[in-house]
Amino acid sequence: MIVATPKSVTELKNTIAQHGKVLFVGCGTCVTVCLAGGEREVGIASYAVRMARKIEGKPLQLSQMTIERQCENEFIKDVAEEAAKVDAIVSFACGAGVQAMAERFPGKPVYPALNTQFLGILEEQAVWTEKCLGCGDCMLAQFGGICPVTRCAKRMLNGPCGGSTEKHCEVSADRPCAWQLIYKRLESVGQLDRLDAIMPPKDWSTAWYSGARQVVRKDHRV
Amino acid sequence: MIQTDREETTATVAGAWEPQVIAFCCNFCAYAAADLAGAKRMQYPVNVRIILTPCTGKIEMEHILDAFEKGIDGILVAGCLEGGCHFIEGNLRARKRTDRIREMLDEIGVGSKRLKMVNFSAAEAPAFVRHVTEIVETVRALGPNPLKKSSQKESAVEA
Ligand code: SF4
Numbered sequence: 001m002i003v004a005t006p007k008s009v010t011e012l013k014n015t016i017a018q019h020g021k022v023l024f025v026g027c028g029t030c031v032t033v034c035l036a037g038g039e040r041e042v043g044i045a046s047y048a049v050r051m052a053r054k055i056e057g058k059p060l061q062l063s064q065m066t067i068e069r070q071c072e073n074e075f076i077k078d079v080a081e082e083a084a085k086v087d088a089i090v091s092f093a094c095g096a097g098v099q100a101m102a103e104r105f106p107g108k109p110v111y112p113a114l115n116t117q118f119l120g121i122l123e124e125q126a127v128w129t130e131k132c133l134g135c136g137d138c139m140l141a142q143f144g145g146i147c148p149v150t151r152c153a154k155r156m157l158n159g160p161c162g163g164s165t166e167k168h169c170e171v172s173a174d175r176p177c178a179w180q181l182i183y184k185r186l187e188s189v190g191q192l193d194r195l196d197a198i199m200p201p202k203d204w205s206t207a208w209y210s211g212a213r214q215v216v217r218k219d220h221r222v
Numbered sequence: 223m224i225q226t227d228r229e230e231t232t233a234t235v236a237g238a239w240e241p242q243v244i245a246f247c248c249n250f251c252a253y254a255a256a257d258l259a260g261a262k263r264m265q266y267p268v269n270v271r272i273i274l275t276p277c278t279g280k281i282e283m284e285h286i287l288d289a290f291e292k293g294i295d296g297i298l299v300a301g302c303l304e305g306g307c308h309f310i311e312g313n314l315r316a317r318k319r320t321d322r323i324r325e326m327l328d329e330i331g332v333g334s335k336r337l338k339m340v341n342f343s344a345a346e347a348p349a350f351v352r353h354v355t356e357i358v359e360t361v362r363a364l365g366p367n368p369l370k371k372s373s374q375k376e377s378a379v380e381a
């Protein structure tokens with residue numbers, strides 16, 4: 001899922017300083033699960049920003065709602081009625097959701113309430129780690145299901161660097177060495193021979209590096 | 223939680239601002255200690271209103287923020303001793319939540335000193351009295367919550 005973190009109350013307050021009537025919109029999917037932009041977080045941020053504005057002597061009229069998903073027009077249309085009544089919208093979705101909202105409501109400022117971080121998973125209560133960069137050409141089969149492109153600090157594709165230890169990556173003691181994990185994993189599934197293959201330099205043309213990508217599936221087009 | 227723009231009419235004697243403090247007390251320790259303080263006829267400031275909660279872990283951040291928005295001057299969250307929570311770790315969670323709200327209160331401009339979490343056992347009636355007295359004094363020194371209705375603030379200035 002997409003993992004995001006909330007912006008500070010101060011940043012949020014400053015972003016909407018010029019507006020008097022604002023709508024806070026939460027997203028019920030990834031950012032709800034990562035405790036950043038769901039109904040509850042929208043509620044808490046609303047209290048905070050409204051109070052801060054009252055103290056500054058510039059009261060804010062704030063409405064709030066949370067929809068199932070902000071990255072799909074089908075759900076965004078539920079916002080239209082409320083959106084028409086306000087000067088600006090603050091989106092508590094990932095960057096994709098914020099942009100989808102902005103596209104859907106031309107002439108209406110839409111601001112982000114979160115910092116979108118990465119594609120990752122919940123490791124334990126309130127700890128998330130990045131697992132995939134979305135490189136467009138998945139190599140997980142070769143590496144026992146552990147991604148060196150994302151999880152090795154140097155993106156090594158042919159074995160560990162000289163600083164690798166069994167416990168952690170040399171770049172950060174908080175992080176396991178991806179190559180240690182790959183080795184253990186391939187060993188446990190009896191596929192250590194996969195490491196004999198030399199990986200050619202990665203073709204990055206499928207990745208983000210040349211600008212935003214698009215997926216078109218002809219078989220599903222209507 | 224449903225948020226309203228409704229202005230609360232709080233009981234303030236015209237001309238003399240007195241701190242208004244809520245003490246959220248957990249059922250198994252803090253509330254029992256408050257009860258004991260009452261039974262022992264111990265004196266504590268009249269500015270405090272006690273709200274019984276099943277556990278401090280049941281207090282949502284929204285409950286605290288809502289009270290501040292409606293103009294409360296200070297909030298005490300009182301739970302069992304750490305390690306002694308009836309629900310094992312409800313009070314530890316409450317501590318993390320109050321810490322987070324304290325940071326937010328500084329950003330908001332209400333100030334973190336108006337919110338305090340304390341821990342004591344059911345037998346510690348004197349601790350209850352001490353903590354309540356302390357928070358009332360802290361809040362008295364800080365003055366009224368800046369979110370209080372202006373009429374209430376004016377009366378505070380006069381006082
Ligand atoms: S190889 Fe690419 S697509 Fe596969 S997990 Fe790694 S970054 Fe993601």
Ligand code: SF4
Pocket residue numbers: 151152153154155156159160161162163164165168169170171176177178179180
């Ligand atoms: S220690 Fe391991 S994870 Fe870290 S950079 Fe070297 S090979 Fe990559």
